[in-house]
Amino acid sequence: MSGVEGFMYPNEVELQWSVLIVLYPFLTGLVAGAFILASLERVFQVQAVKPTYRLALLTALAFLLVAPLPLQLHLGHPERSYEMYLTPHSTSAMAMFGFVYLWYLMAVLVLEIWLDYRRDIVVLSQSGPGWKRWIYRIMTLGSSNISEGALKVDDRVGFTVTLIGIPSAFLLHGYVGFIFGSVKANPWWSSPLMPVVFIFSAMVSGIAAVMLLYMLMMWARRQKIDMRCVDTVASYLFYIFIIDFSLEMLDLIHRIYEADESFRSLDFMVHTKLYVSHIVVQIVLGTVVPIALLALTQVLKLGEMARKRIYVLAGCLTLVGIFAMRWNVVIGGQLFSKSFLGYTTYKMGLVTREGLLVAIVLTILPLVILWVLVKLLPPWPEKDSGVLPDAAPVN
Amino acid sequence: MSISRRHMLLLLPAAALAWKHVLAGTPESSPNYTMSQHWWGMLIDLTKCIGCGNCVRGCQAENEVPDGYFRTWVERYHVLDYDIENPHVDSPDGGKKGFPPTKEEGGKNFFVPKLCNHCADSPCTQVCPVGATFISPDGVVLIDKKYCLGCRYCVQACPYGCRFINPGSNTAEKCTLCYHRITKGLTTACCESCPTGARQLADLKNPNDPIHEFLKTHSVQVLKPYMATHSKVFYNGLDGSVR
Amino acid sequence: MQSFKDSEHLLRLAAVFVVGIVVFLVIRGFLVPKSFGEYGHYRGDAISDVAAKPVNFAGHEMCEACHSDVFDKKKDGKHAHVNCEACHGPQAKHADDPASVQPPKLDTAKLCARCHEANAAKPKTFPQVVSADHSSGMPCDTCHQPHSPAIASADTGGAK
Numbered sequence: 001m002s003g004v005e006g007f008m009y010p011n012e013v014e015l016q017w018s019v020l021i022v023l024y025p026f027l028t029g030l031v032a033g034a035f036i037l038a039s040l041e042r043v044f045q046v047q048a049v050k051p052t053y054r055l056a057l058l059t060a061l062a063f064l065l066v067a068p069l070p071l072q073l074h075l076g077h078p079e080r081s082y083e084m085y086l087t088p089h090s091t092s093a094m095a096m097f098g099f100v101y102l103w104y105l106m107a108v109l110v111l112e113i114w115l116d117y118r119r120d121i122v123v124l125s126q127s128g129p130g131w132k133r134w135i136y137r138i139m140t141l142g143s144s145n146i147s148e149g150a151l152k153v154d155d156r157v158g159f160t161v162t163l164i165g166i167p168s169a170f171l172l173h174g175y176v177g178f179i180f181g182s183v184k185a186n187p188w189w190s191s192p193l194m195p196v197v198f199i200f201s202a203m204v205s206g207i208a209a210v211m212l213l214y215m216l217m218m219w220a221r222r223q224k225i226d227m228r229c230v231d232t233v234a235s236y237l238f239y240i241f242i243i244d245f246s247l248e249m250l251d252l253i254h255r256i257y258e259a260d261e262s263f264r265s266l267d268f269m270v271h272t273k274l275y276v277s278h279i280v281v282q283i284v285l286g287t288v289v290p291i292a293l294l295a296l297t298q299v300l301k302l303g304e305m306a307r308k309r310i311y312v313l314a315g316c317l318t319l320v321g322i323f324a325m326r327w328n329v330v331i332g333g334q335l336f337s338k339s340f341l342g343y344t345t346y347k348m349g350l351v352t353r354e355g356l357l358v359a360i361v362l363t364i365l366p367l368v369i370l371w372v373l374v375k376l377l378p379p380w381p382e383k384d385s386g387v388l389p390d391a392a393p394v395n
Numbered sequence: 396m397s398i399s400r401r402h403m404l405l406l407l408p409a410a411a412l413a414w415k416h417v418l419a420g421t422p423e424s425s426p427n428y429t430m431s432q433h434w435w436g437m438l439i440d441l442t443k444c445i446g447c448g449n450c451v452r453g454c455q456a457e458n459e460v461p462d463g464y465f466r467t468w469v470e471r472y473h474v475l476d477y478d479i480e481n482p483h484v485d486s487p488d489g490g491k492k493g494f495p496p497t498k499e500e501g502g503k504n505f506f507v508p509k510l511c512n513h514c515a516d517s518p519c520t521q522v523c524p525v526g527a528t529f530i531s532p533d534g535v536v537l538i539d540k541k542y543c544l545g546c547r548y549c550v551q552a553c554p555y556g557c558r559f560i561n562p563g564s565n566t567a568e569k570c571t572l573c574y575h576r577i578t579k580g581l582t583t584a585c586c587e588s589c590p591t592g593a594r595q596l597a598d599l600k601n602p603n604d605p606i607h608e609f610l611k612t613h614s615v616q617v618l619k620p621y622m623a624t625h626s627k628v629f630y631n632g633l634d635g636s637v638r
Numbered sequence: 639m640q641s642f643k644d645s646e647h648l649l650r651l652a653a654v655f656v657v658g659i660v661v662f663l664v665i666r667g668f669l670v671p672k673s674f675g676e677y678g679h680y681r682g683d684a685i686s687d688v689a690a691k692p693v694n695f696a697g698h699e700m701c702e703a704c705h706s707d708v709f710d711k712k713k714d715g716k717h718a719h720v721n722c723e724a725c726h727g728p729q730a731k732h733a734d735d736p737a738s739v740q741p742p743k744l745d746t747a748k749l750c751a752r753c754h755e756a757n758a759a760k761p762k763t764f765p766q767v768v769s770a771d772h773s774s775g776m777p778c779d780t781c782h783q784p785h786s787p788a789i790a791s792a793d794t795g796g797a798k
Contacts, residue, residue, distance in 0.1 A: 082669070085662070085666070086666050086669055086670050087670060087674055087679070089679055090679075106655070107655075111651070114651070118647070140647075141647060141650040141651060141654065142650060143646055143647035143650055145643060145644065145646060145647060147643075147644065149643075149644035150643075150644040150645075150647065152644070153644050153645050153648070157648065
């Protein structure tokens with residue numbers, strides 16, 4: 001049998017979950033992480049990160065809109081996926097997906113964006129070019145009340161929504177960790193730590209993504225990067241990364257120490273089939289190096305240029321590392337036999353429905369959607385060419 | 396299982412009647428099958444298995460199993476002395492064409508046929524997001540081909556590797572314990588094809604089923620008991636090295 | 639009331655949500671299969687869907703109904719408990735229409751080896767031979783009658 005070393009149960013040779021299932025937790029992780037960054041300002045009053053607030057919300061929305069696509073493309077019968085809404089099986093973590101997704105999309109993200117942008121939406125519905133005005137008019141839901149009182153109400157409700165949004169974000173991504181962590185048949189996945197590791201690595205990736213996008217956008221618009229903001233974001237990235245790394249090391253040390261039935265097989269797999277993706281990319285390049293780089297900026301007094309370069313490098317490496325982590329969990333969990341006697345190979349298609357090309361398109365698509373959202377709902381209206389009145393969001 | 400000619404004459408009309416319904420595929424008219432009266436399992440006697448692969452071929456013929464996928468398969472084990480943690484196992488094409496002859500290699504050699512264990516506490520039905528796989532009231536874990544999304548979660552959740560995705564229908568598939576046969580008084584295709592009687596269908600709710608006596612007089616095991624799936628496929632002579 | 643006016647947009651949003659939920663529940667009522675939940679969290683009709691599959695193996699009792707002569711020959715020999723279709727393959731179509739569907743003649747040279755070719759993993763008590771040494775390529779039914787495989791001798795009077 002091609003690609004098989006040792007013995008695998010005959011039905012195990014072919015991998016069930018492809019790179020699209022690697023992509024899905026990566027995308028929802030970015031959503032959850034971006035939202036947590038936004039909540040830092042809204043709930044925890046970290047004023048320094050304010051410039052990234054709206055961008056973080058739009059980033060979360062862009063990625064959330066794309067998130068169901070890899071799942072749909074992976075299903076044998078995507079036309080039946082509505083069944084998860086009709087007859088969700090209460091014992092299945094996957095059945096939660098439809099409802100958690102819908103809740104997070106509508107009751108958290110869209111609601112929060114609407115509340116924060118409402119004044120701008122109303123203003124834009126009354127000015128600007130004709131066809132665009134209709135889009136904004138629909139978004140106002142027919143109400144044009146942007147008085148002090150109404151905006152105060154928006155602010156309070158928005159605070160509550162963000163507050164609820166934090167555990168909702170944990171749920172949105174944590175349940176994915178539980179989908180893997182609760183499979184007793186698979187010792188690479190089965191662990192109570194799995195949802196926790198997923199959540200913290202999600203936060204790391206989301207924060208890194210928003211940081212990079214903010215720096216990129218400011219550079220593209222030839223505007224000054226607010227270094228106080230970026231420094232603060234980077235420090236949060238650093239702290240959360242330490243926690244994430246500690247959790248992953250805890251899992252690793254625990255496995256090595258207990259050395260249960262599965263250990264030898266998994267250990268061999270990590271040292272051979274997963275060597276590049278796990279040791280080199282995820283651990284060294286994707287975790288240790290970014291943490292070391294960020295530690296440098298915390299410990300040394302570096303100039304602005306040096307810090308910017310470090311943040312960009314660390315941010316990019318972080319995203320690659322977190323993607324590698326999802327890869328190692330999903331693909332790694334299917335490369336070894338449940339008999340612990342053999343290994344198979346993942347043959348990723350290039351132009352097939354679940355192939356590399358589709359994965360690349362689905363990774364780029366959220367950025368395209370984000371571009372549209374930024375055009376529709378400008379995150380920094382006060383910096384635009386005077387279309388809007390002074391529209392700094394009410395605190 | 397020998398039947399006298401007289402007995403046969405009595406059975407013939409009943410068989411003919413059942414046969415009509417068997418061919419027509421209308422189980423509702425199957426004479427007298429009540430789900431609650433049955434609790435299906437299987438007994439596999441490893442002291443009798445000769446690795447001929449009849450069961451694998453028979454299953455494929457009965458259930459149109461696609462090539463490269465297996466509702467049942469046979470593994471051959473070679474265990475050296477006391478090193479039961481490291482057996483050498485092979486299953487060429489699931490044992491469908493039997494096994495190539497080997498000379499005596501020392502150590503212990505034996506065959507292990509495997510199939511869906513129809514677990515009473517199955518992890519696969521637990522994880523299905525929509526209820527497309529389930530355990531029937533008579534103890535058979537089945538798949539609803541018309542409802543399955545093909546998400547593959549159940550395939551991941553099975554500790555025994557007995558599930559796969561049928562590339563034709565893009566839905567999950569596995570051994571159905573020949574449900575379409577056992578509800579009509581027939582035995583499964585694999586048991587029918589087994590020349591040595593190593594595989595025996597068992598109705599655990601039937602007090603006259605020979606499995607009850609067998610369980611009383613033999614040491615039997617299930618695969619991966621620590622998974623607590625309450626498997627209903629019992630193995631006689633299961634070695635500790637079997638994965 | 640000022641406070642109502644200031645929250646009116648939220649009520650509009652709430653109304654959108656409520657309408658959405660109601661529409662969902664109505665659609666759900668139409669789409670959930672009628673037999674769902676009959677026996678558990680699954681479509682009750684799925685059980686009969688699975689049971690409705692036609693069979694391909696007739697089962698030895700069906701064979702014995704017509705081929706009682708073979709059955710008599712078999713019942714005292716070593717192959718008494720080897721079911722007909724174990725060697726002859728699925729014959730439900732033949733049982734349904736014996737005249738027009740004929741099972742092919744089997745090639746004993748290949749057929750018998752499947753079970754009886756020596757293999758270290760077969761139980762030691764199981765009759766097995768290295769066919770090259772045992773029969774040097776001759777088809778097995780040269781000496782053995784498959785339905786009663788013991789070699790003919792004055793006492794047993796079986797075979798050929």
